[in-house]
Amino acid sequence: MSSSTMVGASSSWSRAMLQISPYTFSAVGIAIAIGVSVLGAAWGIYITGSSLIGAAIKAPRITSKNLISVIFCEAVAIYGVIVAIILQTKLESVPASQIYAPESLRAGYAIFASGIIVGFANLVCGLCVGIIGSSCALSDAQNSSLFVKILVIEIFGSALGLFGVIVGIIMSAQATWPSKTV
Amino acid sequence: MYGFEALTFNVHAGYLEAIVRGHRSALLTAADYNNLCQCETLDDIKMHLSATEYASYLQNEPSPLHTTTIVEKCTLKLVDEYKHMLCQATEPLSTFLEYITYGHMIDNVVLIVTGTLHERDVQELLEKCHPLGMFDSIATLAVAQNMRELYRLVLVDTPLAPYFSECITSEDLDDMNIEIMRNTLYKAYLEDFYRFCQKLGGATAEIMSDLLAFEADRRAVNITINSIGTELTRDDRRKLYSSFGLLYPYGHEELAVCEDIDQVRGVMEKYPPYQSIFAKLSYGESQMLDKAFYEEEVKRLCLAFEQQFHYGVFFAYMRLREQEIRNLMWISECVAQNQKSRVHDSVVFIF
DSSP, X not given: OGGGGSOOOOOHHHHHHXXXXXXXXXXXXXXXXXXXXXHHHHHHHHHHHXXXXXXXXXXXXXXXXXXXXXXXXXXXXXXXXXXXXXXXXXXXXXXXXXXXSHHHHHHHHHHHHHHXXXXXXXXXXXXXXXXXXXXXXXHHHHXXXXXXXXXXXXXXXXXXXXXXXXXXXHHHTTOOOOOSOO | OTTOHHXXXXXXXXXXXXXXXXXXXXXXXXXXXXXXXXXXXXXXHHHHHTTTTTHHHHTTOOSSOOHHHHHHHHHHHHHHHHHHHHHHOOTTHHHHHXXXXXXXXXXXXXXXXXXXXXXXXXXXXXXXXXXXXXXXXXXXXXXXXXXXXXXXXXXXXXXXXXXXXXXXXXXXXXXXHHHHHXXXXXXXXXXXXXXXXXXXXXXXXXXXXXHHHHHHHHHXXXXXXXXXXXXXXXXXXXXXXXXXXXXXXXXXXXXHTOOSHHHHHHHHTTSHHHHHHHHTSOTTOOHHHHHHHHHHHHHHHHHHTTSOSSTHHHHHHHHHHHHHHHXXXXXXXXXXXXXGGGGGGSOOOOO
């Protein structure tokens, strides 16, 4: 087996890690990219939405402006979808003899890492934007001059998701599988 | 865990918190109170109030208005808002909201028992009860002769049942015993509420501890001042103080032996938060103490709104609204009795 000629580590855990197929890592990475991003977006939307609905009863004027908070949270989910689609185009088949070649493992790990980066960055970004959006709705209902100021905070918060997407795409650009000809 | 409430609070209570903050924005401001203080008759007051949120409650009242009608309608608005929130709340917020009304239940029980002792009609007493503190079998309180019967017949089915363990005696009810009963019940209620908030943890525990500690300390001072010169012994007095708060336990030891107001002032000035309250009063004066305490309470209640994602805003809103109703009652009484010079004696501005 090619794995026994590779890293000289003798612990069975590292042997087990090396035996996991890079396809597994890639698939899990893609799943995390979209799944955890959507979790973050949904979490943020419900945090904002419940406060927005309650506050809009006494102050109906806030509804249209404060949908921006919901849109920022939604953008987080869209980032996750985009990166997941990009990652899955990076997934190629390699011949069976090359599955455990270092190049293949590297590609698998790269896609996995990219998925984790994007997924968790979007999770916290969605949470951040959601919580700020909730406070924004409640403050806007009391004093409408506060809306634009709090929106600036939200914009900074949504940049976090963007950072994750950028780094994730750069990571995934490295995911080059070994070429078909051995 | 303190600090992470924002992640899960809105699942069950986000909508209601937003609603209660909307209600808070409808509290009367200093400008409203200034307008009301300059009214000449109760009809002027009604006209000014119809520009606020009270419009729908007061518009159908025929003139001539009475002060009790104004207070009753304003209280009705508070009750409607409370019931709306209570029916939408889930645990543990619904238990929290119910805890807020137990104080009124205790007041109602004492009102009916005292009234029965003085041979008043039960129906008349029921009309004077606070609507937030009503429960089903309240009218049967008039039948009880002593505390044991009171408990066995009526109160064992109410939420007040666990508070009675310390004050079931077979003595007949008279004025002194009823006051002691009221304070013992209230002490048990405050301690129960405090424990419940501690169990909730997080920001709710922190903010509610502060508010309830102030309430416990205020009641301790009031009990001390009201029992100066009565036959209440020092041990009895000490038993009425709650076992939490800034004054517990050393302040209570000192307060229990106080015999006049200046000694109380001496005790309280050792505690910096209360020093500022007592600094407003000159020596020997106790009439303004109530207003000073109310002002401090209002300040602390308004601070509860500074933080999001905790239940303290519900408690703070109910208390602020009650303060507003007290203000309206005072203003209406001053206007009705033509004593407008005294109107600013007891009005506490909220904003």
